[in-house]
Amino acid sequence: MKKEHVLLCWQSVRAGNDVLINAVKKLESKLGIQIDRVMLLQQDKTPSFTADGLNRRIQTEIIELADPTDHAEVYQRVVEQVLPKVGSVVNLHINTSPGTPAMHSVWLVLHAGGRFSPSTKLWSTQWNPKTSRTSLKPVNFNVSTYMSEIRHRSFSEPNLAIYEVEPASKKRKEAFEQLKRFTLIPNIPILVLGERGTGKTRLIETFVKATKQKEVVTVACGGLDSSVAESFIFGHKKGAFTGAISDREGILKSANGKVLFLDEVQDLPQIVQRKLVRVLQDHQHCYRPVGADKEETSSFELVCASNKSFSELTEVLDADFLDRIAMLKVIIPPLRDCRKDLEHDWQKVWYELNIGEGYPKVAPKNKEIEQVLQSDDLRGNMRDLQKLAVLIMAYWDTSDVKKCINTGLTCWKKDRNSFVGHPIDDNASLTREEHVNRFKSDLANWAKNTHGTWEEAAEHLNCSEKTLRNDVKALDK
Numbered sequence: 001m002k003k004e005h006v007l008l009c010w011q012s013v014r015a016g017n018d019v020l021i022n023a024v025k026k027l028e029s030k031l032g033i034q035i036d037r038v039m040l041l042q043q044d045k046t047p048s049f050t051a052d053g054l055n056r057r058i059q060t061e062i063i064e065l066a067d068p069t070d071h072a073e074v075y076q077r078v079v080e081q082v083l084p085k086v087g088s089v090v091n092l093h094i095n096t097s098p099g100t101p102a103m104h105s106v107w108l109v110l111h112a113g114g115r116f117s118p119s120t121k122l123w124s125t126q127w128n129p130k131t132s133r134t135s136l137k138p139v140n141f142n143v144s145t146y147m148s149e150i151r152h153r154s155f156s157e158p159n160l161a162i163y164e165v166e167p168a169s170k171k172r173k174e175a176f177e178q179l180k181r182f183t184l185i186p187n188i189p190i191l192v193l194g195e196r197g198t199g200k201t202r203l204i205e206t207f208v209k210a211t212k213q214k215e216v217v218t219v220a221c222g223g224l225d226s227s228v229a230e231s232f233i234f235g236h237k238k239g240a241f242t243g244a245i246s247d248r249e250g251i252l253k254s255a256n257g258k259v260l261f262l263d264e265v266q267d268l269p270q271i272v273q274r275k276l277v278r279v280l281q282d283h284q285h286c287y288r289p290v291g292a293d294k295e296e297t298s299s300f301e302l303v304c305a306s307n308k309s310f311s312e313l314t315e316v317l318d319a320d321f322l323d324r325i326a327m328l329k330v331i332i333p334p335l336r337d338c339r340k341d342l343e344h345d346w347q348k349v350w351y352e353l354n355i356g357e358g359y360p361k362v363a364p365k366n367k368e369i370e371q372v373l374q375s376d377d378l379r380g381n382m383r384d385l386q387k388l389a390v391l392i393m394a395y396w397d398t399s400d401v402k403k404c405i406n407t408g409l410t411c412w413k414k415d416r417n418s419f420v421g422h423p424i425d426d427n428a429s430l431t432r433e434e435h436v437n438r439f440k441s442d443l444a445n446w447a448k449n450t451h452g453t454w455e456e457a458a459e460h461l462n463c464s465e466k467t468l469r470n471d472v473k474a475l476d477k
Helices: 020-031 073-088 102-114 146-156 169-181 201-211 229-234 270-279 312-318 319-325 339-353 365-375 382-394 401-413 432-451 454-461 463-474
Strands: 006-010 037-042 056-064 090-097 122-126 133-138 190-193 215-218 259-263 300-307 329-333
Touching: 006 020, 006 073, 006 401, 020 090, 020 122, 020 259, 037 073, 056 215, 073 102, 073 146, 073 382, 102 122, 133 339, 146 259, 146 270, 169 190, 169 201, 169 329, 201 215, 201 270, 229 270, 270 319, 312 319, 339 365, 365 401, 365 432, 365 463, 382 401, 432 454
Parallel strands: 006 037, 006 090, 037 056, 090 122, 190 300, 190 329, 215 259, 259 300
Antiparallel strands: 122 133
16 A cells, blocks of 8 residues: 655745645656645635645645744644644655744754654755746755654554653653663663553663663563573573473573663562672673573663552562662652643554554544543553543544543543552652642542542532642642
8 A cells, every 4th residue: 555645834925835836846746756645734724725736635734823933832833733643654745944934943853853754854945036936955954862763663663652752741851851861871770660551661661772772671570480580580501400401591691782671570589689689789790590500791781660669669679689779760650740741641542552444543632531631540540541542442433423432431430439549658759748739639539530520529528629620730730
């Protein structure tokens, strides 16, 4: 199946439609690139085109801008309105010239940040009023950043929901900045903590891989059989035990020159923990395969992750082992503490699960979904969003989109009537007031989910609706 070529650009104000018409002609006649669709960004509605053969290919998008010279506003509008609609386009062409200087620079910033598919081509057009001709030249602006590398994985694996590398919420921004800083320190273990469903595994396999510029070897500790865990991690020699019919290379050997990622580290068997204490005591990482006479070395960097709090880990992990893996600690905040990022998270999750042809590329939204994103406790984090997306898809009907969204939401809420508050952990960054705010937010969300509306929740708790809404909003300040 032929992949369509799409041209994206702003409406040219001074030269009118001639810039667009001539740019398409140049691409098609001079370069042999057949433009199947034009996505034309306009600040307001303009008269229809009169160019034969081009009208039917134009898809206009109204982008309301208070100030078209404001870089931040232009950037935000394009990210919110345009990116979801071109995210799956492989053969994307962008004419960077039409529009204000702010619009020109935004295309370059987005391209450098890996916001478009890696095969996207940038073009510059210049209109000559004397000759009434338009020149077309490629824009060679290939800047590689860790952000572009992470985003490019989204295009190579389109159905993979990856965190936005430029979060809007304060807590997520701080956590990602800390993770980046810690990752840049070589040979020092990092411990990543966070509730289930916060995407720790995927975060490490994308962010850490990009910043360290190394492959990540992932070990799911929860799936290790304790009877073979030692051999799996350290390897073994032929005859070391019954069934060892040949030498086996362990994970430590496989991780040489790479990042070793121990996921669900709380489930690592005690015997492996104790042996790893010796391995982690210096940068040489000396270890002895099962049944071996001599030690071997492996130059790997270690990252561990757990959905347990640090205080819980002290109860289940060997103290010496925990000391070594927790030299640098990052806590990934839950979704309810990152409200400003949830619309983007929702779009990412929808796109990841949207592998059928019958669903829109842009995630569905209405007042009820917006309310979920702004006030629900989302105890399962990303998994809650995934479940909501799947349920809406299950009842999807293009003839009555509103009904299918409401049906999916109703099914999703049926299992959400139990109040489970935050565990009191040892997060030293939280003050007493912040712990109290967390509890108030949990209580407010529980009451609303249980009784259906803020009004009924307020009546049940004998307080005002405003009090409950403020309790929920307090966490994102």
